[in-house]
Amino acid sequence: MSVIETEGLTKRYSGGLRGDPTLAVDAISFSVEPGQVFGFLGPNGSGKTTTIGMLLGIITPTGGAFRLFGGASPSEIHAARQRIGATLEYPNFYPYLTCRDNLRLVARVKGRGKEDVERALGEVGLSGRQRTKFKACSLGMKQRLALAATMLGDPELIILDEPANGLDPAGQHEIRQIIRGLAERGKTIFLSSHILHEVERTCTHVCILKKGRIIRQGSVSGMTAARPLVGLRAAVGLAELKTAVEGFAGTVAVTTIEDRVLVELESEEPAALNEFLAGRGIYVSHLARERRTLEDVFMHETGASAGFGEIQ
Amino acid sequence: MSAAAEGARTPPPLTAGVWRVLLANEWFKLRKRTAFWLTLGFFAFITVMANGEEYFDARTDPDETFALPGAWAAILGEVGVILMIFASVAVIMLACSEFSWRTARQNVIDGLSKTQWFWGKMLLLPVLGIVFLAVQVGIGAGFALAGTDLSAATGPLVPLSVFRTMGATLLGFFVVGGLALFISLAVRSAGGAMAVWFFWVAIGEQQIVAGLLGRALPELRPLLRYLPWTNAQRALSFENYDAPAFERVADAAREAGRTVPELPDVSTITLVNLGWIALFVGIAFLWFRRRDL
Numbered sequence: 030m031s032v033i034e035t036e037g038l039t040k041r042y043s044g045g046l047r048g049d050p051t052l053a054v055d056a057i058s059f060s061v062e063p064g065q066v067f068g069f070l071g072p073n074g075s076g077k078t079t080t081i082g083m084l085l086g087i088i089t090p091t092g093g094a095f096r097l098f099g100g101a102s103p104s105e106i107h108a109a110r111q112r113i114g115a116t117l118e119y120p121n122f123y124p125y126l127t128c129r130d131n132l133r134l135v136a137r138v139k140g141r142g143k144e145d146v147e148r149a150l151g152e153v154g155l156s157g158r159q160r161t162k163f164k165a166c167s168l169g170m171k172q173r174l175a176l177a178a179t180m181l182g183d184p185e186l187i188i189l190d191e192p193a194n195g196l197d198p199a200g201q202h203e204i205r206q207i208i209r210g211l212a213e214r215g216k217t218i219f220l221s222s223h224i225l226h227e228v229e230r231t232c233t234h235v236c237i238l239k240k241g242r243i244i245r246q247g248s249v250s251g252m253t254a255a256r257p258l259v260g261l262r263a264a265v266g267l268a269e270l271k272t273a274v275e276g277f278a279g280t281v282a283v284t285t286i287e288d289r290v291l292v293e294l295e296s297e298e299p300a301a302l303n304e305f306l307a308g309r310g311i312y313v314s315h316l317a318r319e320r321r322t323l324e325d326v327f328m329h330e331t332g333a334s335a336g337f338g339e340i341q
Numbered sequence: 342m343s344a345a346a347e348g349a350r351t352p353p354p355l356t357a358g359v360w361r362v363l364l365a366n367e368w369f370k371l372r373k374r375t376a377f378w379l380t381l382g383f384f385a386f387i388t389v390m391a392n393g394e395e396y397f398d399a400r401t402d403p404d405e406t407f408a409l410p411g412a413w414a415a416i417l418g419e420v421g422v423i424l425m426i427f428a429s430v431a432v433i434m435l436a437c438s439e440f441s442w443r444t445a446r447q448n449v450i451d452g453l454s455k456t457q458w459f460w461g462k463m464l465l466l467p468v469l470g471i472v473f474l475a476v477q478v479g480i481g482a483g484f485a486l487a488g489t490d491l492s493a494a495t496g497p498l499v500p501l502s503v504f505r506t507m508g509a510t511l512l513g514f515f516v517v518g519g520l521a522l523f524i525s526l527a528v529r530s531a532g533g534a535m536a537v538w539f540f541w542v543a544i545g546e547q548q549i550v551a552g553l554l555g556r557a558l559p560e561l562r563p564l565l566r567y568l569p570w571t572n573a574q575r576a577l578s579f580e581n582y583d584a585p586a587f588e589r590v591a592d593a594a595r596e597a598g599r600t601v602p603e604l605p606d607v608s609t610i611t612l613v614n615l616g617w618i619a620l621f622v623g624i625a626f627l628w629f630r631r632r633d634l
Contacts, residue, residue: 086455087446087634111452121447126373134369137362138452178451 039092055241071238114184120175124164139182169200229323262315363461408489416481421577429521436525446634502583513573519621
């Protein structure tokens with residue numbers, strides 16, 4: 030049984046009296062299995078938060094359907110939501126209440142007691158600041174409080190939307206540690222984030238959205254280890270080297286990154302490529318196997334950068 | 342229909358346990374909120390001024406009295422208009438901040454359904470009504486008791502009509518507070534909601550709607566007194582529920598050569614108030630559920 034399963038899930042905003050209708054989420058289908066750490070990626074405005082909002086019941090879908098823990102009926106979905114802990118975008122709490130009081134409100138809704146509040150505060154390192162009012166908290170503390178609220182009730186599915194938003198590297202590290210801890214405890218995690226190297230390190234599966242549509246989904250390992258990738262440098266200019274590489278029969282895609290040319294090859298044949306270039310009077314000074322990162326995949330798929338120039 | 346869309350239309354269970362959680366959370370948030378205490382404080386100040394004036398007048402002028410049970414007409418009655426205004430302002434501030442702080446959406450994310458969240462906010466009406474009424478009655482009765490010679494008292498100090506008037510005051514507040522809550526859920530900003538609500542009670546209903554309808558359709562004029570704010574105010578008068586008090590007012594009018602007031606049909610006023618409450622709450626509920634958080 031999938032933890033989350035969507036089928037053609039759609040959200041169209043009417044656009045009001047004068048605005049144009051917007052298709053924020055366009056018939057997306059994906060599933061999240063138990064124990065997965067699922068990365069939900071996409072540029073700003075790609076429909077990530079809207080999708081999460083639909084799953085959490087704060088946004089009404091205009092089409093399609095979804096199941097949570099296998100349940101599709103209204104009562105099943107409502108019951109399933111009790112097994113979810115989530116934060117959406119920025120931490121939203123009552124500014125005039127202390128961290129502990131805010132968690133006490135959440136705990137009551139989740140049917141949890143004071144000891145659970147204390148434990149959650151401890152898990153995110155806020156025990157010593159529990160009497161600090163939310164409005165006086167730093168962004169890092171707010172994010173940690175949001176994580177504490179998410180973890181209250183020991184949910185089976187944890188949905189985090191940009192949990193490290195606006196945090197400094199130390200804060201991001203703290204959040205990453207907490208998420209990893211949750212993953213190690215076997216929780217199913219649905220993570221939306223812009224910090225791709227973190228997603229790559231943390232997630233087992235990802236789904237990439239662009240303009241409300243899923244453009245790629247699968248396991249992280251499958252996406253990053255698709256084809257061999259080599260980086261090249263030579264005495265000639267990068268443009269000349271790139272042009273020459275494009276002429277090689279085994280080249281699938283080629284791009285220029287910083288001081289080198291990055292080539293995606295059909296198969297393991299860097300030696301053949303080297304020979305091919307030497308045959309054209311280009312002697313490489315650097316040829317190294319490189320690893321494709323999730324960021325490379327993301328940039329390529331979303332068209333956020335020049336990416337790999339496809340060979341026709 | 343999709344499961345999700347269906348889910349948004351089917352009310353989730355509102356068990357006794359859920360009501361308990363909703364009430365506990367609303368009360369917790371309320372008593373920690375400075376804006377609430379400020380509003381209540383201003384209301385208490387005005388109530389002290391009004392009743393204090395009566396009390397000191399009675400002490401300095403032998404023709405005046407401010408003692409129980411006769412003082413109930415001054416303690417309750419039209420003073421309830423102030424209660425309706427201040428408690429409605431509190432409703433707007435408490436409800437709208439849930440949107441500006443985005444805590445409404447977080448409450449739903451944390452496990453409340455939208456329906457449950459809505460009824461949690463609806464609980465503000467009885468809670469605020471009872472708190473404000475307790476302050477009004479407590480302060481008024483305190484001053485009146487200080488001027489009451491308990492040994493000379495005949496009959497009950499708190500007649501049944503006091504409770505009827507209190508009930509009518511609460512009902513009146515539910516009408517205008519319900520309107521305030523509906524506006525809050527629709528506008529979602531305290532400033533905007535306050536402006537719309539004040540516009541309605543100060544100008545919209547009495548000047549614009551009554552004025553236009555009265556002119557365009559004069560045969561509807563008798564019905565204009567049933568408009569929400571007007572009807573809610575008509576329900577407040579202590580004399581509506583206390584025959585001896587009404588007789589005193591009628592005698593005073595006769596002696597002064599003024600037109601003797603007519604005792605209004607309390608049951609019609611109550612029914613109309615109930616109708617307005619149902620209408621405002623119903624529209625607010627449908628409106629709220631239709632919109633995303």
